[in-house]
Amino acid sequence: MSEPAASSYLAAGRPGLGGWFFSTDHKRIGLLYLASILALFTVGVALGLLIRLELIAPGRTIMGPQTYNAVFTMHGVIMIFMVVIPSIPASFGNFFLPFHLGAQDVAFPRLNLLAWWLYLLGAGLALTSLFTGDGPPDTGWTFYVPFAEQTTTNVGVALAGVFVLGFSSILTGLNFITTIHWLRAPGLGWGRLSLFVWGLYSTAWIQVLATPVIGITAVLVVLERLLGAGLFDPAKGGDPLMYQHLFWIYSHPAVYIMILPAMGVVSEVIAVFSRKHIFSYKILAASTMAIAFAGSLVWAHHMFTSGMSDAAVFVFSFLTFVVAIPSAIKVFNWLSTLYRGSIYLDPPLLYALGFIVLFSIGGLTGLIQGAAGADVHLHDTYFIVGHFHYVIFGGTMFGLFSGLHYWFPKMFGRMYDRERATTAFVVLFIGLNTLYFPMFLLGLQGMPRRYYDYLPRYTEGHFFSTIGSWLLATGLFLLFANLYRALRTGSPASSNPWGGATLEWTVSSPPPAENFSSPPDPSRGPYDFAGLERDV
Amino acid sequence: MWLFLFTEIFLFGGLFVLYAAYLRRYPTEFHQASGLLDLRFGAANTVVLLTSSLTVVLALVAHQRQDNRKTMAWLGATAGLAVLFLVNKFFEWQAKFDHSIYPNSPELLARSEGQNIFFSLYFLMTGLHGLHVLLGLLLFGFVALGVKKEKPVDRTLFFNAGLYWHLVDVVWIYLFPLFYLIT
Numbered sequence A: 001m002s003e004p005a006a007s008s009y010l011a012a013g014r015p016g017l018g019g020w021f022f023s024t025d026h027k028r029i030g031l032l033y034l035a036s037i038l039a040l041f042t043v044g045v046a047l048g049l050l051i052r053l054e055l056i057a058p059g060r061t062i063m064g065p066q067t068y069n070a071v072f073t074m075h076g077v078i079m080i081f082m083v084v085i086p087s088i089p090a091s092f093g094n095f096f097l098p099f100h101l102g103a104q105d106v107a108f109p110r111l112n113l114l115a116w117w118l119y120l121l122g123a124g125l126a127l128t129s130l131f132t133g134d135g136p137p138d139t140g141w142t143f144y145v146p147f148a149e150q151t152t153t154n155v156g157v158a159l160a161g162v163f164v165l166g167f168s169s170i171l172t173g174l175n176f177i178t179t180i181h182w183l184r185a186p187g188l189g190w191g192r193l194s195l196f197v198w199g200l201y202s203t204a205w206i207q208v209l210a211t212p213v214i215g216i217t218a219v220l221v222v223l224e225r226l227l228g229a230g231l232f233d234p235a236k237g238g239d240p241l242m243y244q245h246l247f248w249i250y251s252h253p254a255v256y257i258m259i260l261p262a263m264g265v266v267s268e269v270i271a272v273f274s275r276k277h278i279f280s281y282k283i284l285a286a287s288t289m290a291i292a293f294a295g296s297l298v299w300a301h302h303m304f305t306s307g308m309s310d311a312a313v314f315v316f317s318f319l320t321f322v323v324a325i326p327s328a329i330k331v332f333n334w335l336s337t338l339y340r341g342s343i344y345l346d347p348p349l350l351y352a353l354g355f356i357v358l359f360s361i362g363g364l365t366g367l368i369q370g371a372a373g374a375d376v377h378l379h380d381t382y383f384i385v386g387h388f389h390y391v392i393f394g395g396t397m398f399g400l401f402s403g404l405h406y407w408f409p410k411m412f413g414r415m416y417d418r419e420r421a422t423t424a425f426v427v428l429f430i431g432l433n434t435l436y437f438p439m440f441l442l443g444l445q446g447m448p449r450r451y452y453d454y455l456p457r458y459t460e461g462h463f464f465s466t467i468g469s470w471l472l473a474t475g476l477f478l479l480f481a482n483l484y485r486a487l488r489t490g491s492p493a494s495s496n497p498w499g500g501a502t503l504e505w506t507v508s509s510p511p512p513a514e515n516f517s518s519p520p521d522p523s524r525g526p527y528d529f530a531g532l533e534r535d536v
Numbered sequence B: 001m002w003l004f005l006f007t008e009i010f011l012f013g014g015l016f017v018l019y020a021a022y023l024r025r026y027p028t029e030f031h032q033a034s035g036l037l038d039l040r041f042g043a044a045n046t047v048v049l050l051t052s053s054l055t056v057v058l059a060l061v062a063h064q065r066q067d068n069r070k071t072m073a074w075l076g077a078t079a080g081l082a083v084l085f086l087v088n089k090f091f092e093w094q095a096k097f098d099h100s101i102y103p104n105s106p107e108l109l110a111r112s113e114g115q116n117i118f119f120s121l122y123f124l125m126t127g128l129h130g131l132h133v134l135l136g137l138l139l140f141g142f143v144a145l146g147v148k149k150e151k152p153v154d155r156t157l158f159f160n161a162g163l164y165w166h167l168v169d170v171v172w173i174y175l176f177p178l179f180y181l182i183t
Helices: A026-054 A065-084 A087-101 A109-131 A155-182 A197-225 A242-272 A281-295 A310-338 A347-370 A372-378 A381-410 A418-445 A456-489 B001-026 B027-036 B038-063 B068-098 B104-110 B111-148 B155-181
Strands: none
Touching: A026 A087, A026 A109, A026 A456, A026 B104, A065 A109, A065 A155, A065 A310, A065 A381, A087 A109, A087 A155, A087 A197, A087 A381, A087 A418, A109 A155, A109 A197, A155 A197, A155 B001, A197 A242, A197 A281, A197 B001, A242 A281, A242 A347, A242 A381, A242 B001, A242 B068, A310 A347, A310 A372, A347 A372, A347 A381, A347 A418, A347 B038, A381 A456, A418 A456, A418 B027, B001 B027, B001 B111, B001 B155, B038 B068, B038 B155, B068 B111, B104 B111, B111 B155
16 A cells, blocks of 8 residues: 655654654654553453453452452553543544644643653553552552551552653643643634534643642552551541542542543534534533533532531532533434434444443433432442443543544544444444443342452343453454554545544645644634535 | 643642641641641741742843843842741751651650641641742752853743742742641
8 A cells, every 4th residue: 555645744753663752743642642542441451351251150260359359450540540531632632633723733742742751651650550569459449548548559659650640631631721722723713613622621621620639639648658647547537538529529520531522522423424513512512611610519429328418418419410411412412413414324423323322321320320319229339330331431432432433544544444343333332231231230239349259149140241341342353453454454545534624634644744734724614514525 | 831830729729628627627626736836937937938939020020121140149049048948847847856746656646636637737738838849949940040051041931930939939828827827
């Protein structure tokens, strides 16, 4: 196949790996993130498969209880802090935010590279904790005290990793906010930004405002382990509940860091593949900001059973329901966009539709837990595990896969086999439901989460779930094998295969090293498809 | 830069929230423990830090007037005051250690729970603040190096260093009454 043009960002610049690792080009940094995130995703999936394999039957199957605790802890830490939180903003955000704004790069390119290096350092630190000290951490990704202060395993190093990863996340958020405020092309007002940009914008605010709190919380736990000052230790006057509050003040908004950019991608894809202006743009943009705002006020719904006043429980339960409103508005707007559109059922749209279905299941089951009464029964059961995997895998990761299939031809200048991609999607979708749906039933029956062993009556559900995990892994393999094949031998893609209206589709595929050789013309709205033809 | 300062406020914010929650739980113990802190140290440091905020502005003004000699003088004064602050802090902590008051010390654990929490917070928050003073010192050193070599020091960097220093100052203005004056 023909090599990309010499002017493309893939070919220009310093040759060799150094040209990638020290490049301040937002496109290269975006790909660096994408590669590292997918690599760590593979590790996380492998750990997840091990957990499921252990749980296929009661009693010991392949590992002992201590190993099991370490495996599910690292599965959580890797997936949450290294995969899902950076996922879409750091990869596609870096790559396409400047394009959507008609800018040549982000506001602080060097800071951007530093953020990637910090990301690597943080991930490295957290992974180091697996192999050094007195064994890998076994606290679960939430690092709840008092156990996190008492266990002799390597919690300190893992928390240092989380701190550094948080720093990286803050820098990315800071960079994006500044970029969106200052680097919009002349004539590109706030009312004309793509919804992907709105998703990134709201996410960036959460990153900047919430992440420092987890930073200081991680520092506190490490200091408590080293000095034993007793801020969270009841014997010394402290209160473990304080830790839970501080932890969730960040970690609940973090859920919106995960989901909002995915919603942005879905908004783009749905409009482009129904060849129709997105339904009620303003409401969608406003609901994005509303989710970010309201989502920052609901952290204590993770703590209904931890001991709070009834008034507090009531308020947090109410606010949780409030968040559901803008989320539902989004779903209905997407459906209205599809209604009477000329729909092209290509892989990006399939993943976006998958997102809507899975996110709706995940979101509605979230409300069941948000109701304080029901939560008493469901708290710490597999129902929760099922819920957040539906939201995070079915939501964020499907958003990521949708974006991956949407932008793949732009990023690499090659088209993948669309039939194979569809097959992969079907296998993945069935696998995901087989894996996570039984968890709802298990949870309702009372199966507690995180347990190494279970009573015989839960065997059936766990067995199905494990079968699902294999299906899901097969789907993932098919997905990436297809894309890898396209990378090597895919047919060249045109500059605008899907007929998109945002500015990245006005430059060649793959894009030149310098984004726009002449000033971009933002007069066409992001969802104005008049006169644009598909070219696949 | 303003956004970065936001993140700093939230970093300290987590600790301030903890302080507020524990103050509500242990009002009398906090009152007693606060009485053990030496008001003279705290007051002196407040004056020192506030003055340094003035000198850093004077340095900026001198730099805008391209008066390198004065810029260096005011920067030096700022750095000197920062060092004075840290030395002062050192003696204050030293005095506490001499009375066996440090995190997890047997003496402290023998006191009431609220007092233990008060002193834990005191060491953590003033410690984190001291770290920020130290970082500010390095930042000014970096700026001064540029001025001395008569390089056109990045005006934004200088300005941002000043902003950062004011934030460090503002945090102290809250720390001072919360720890020294609530008795």
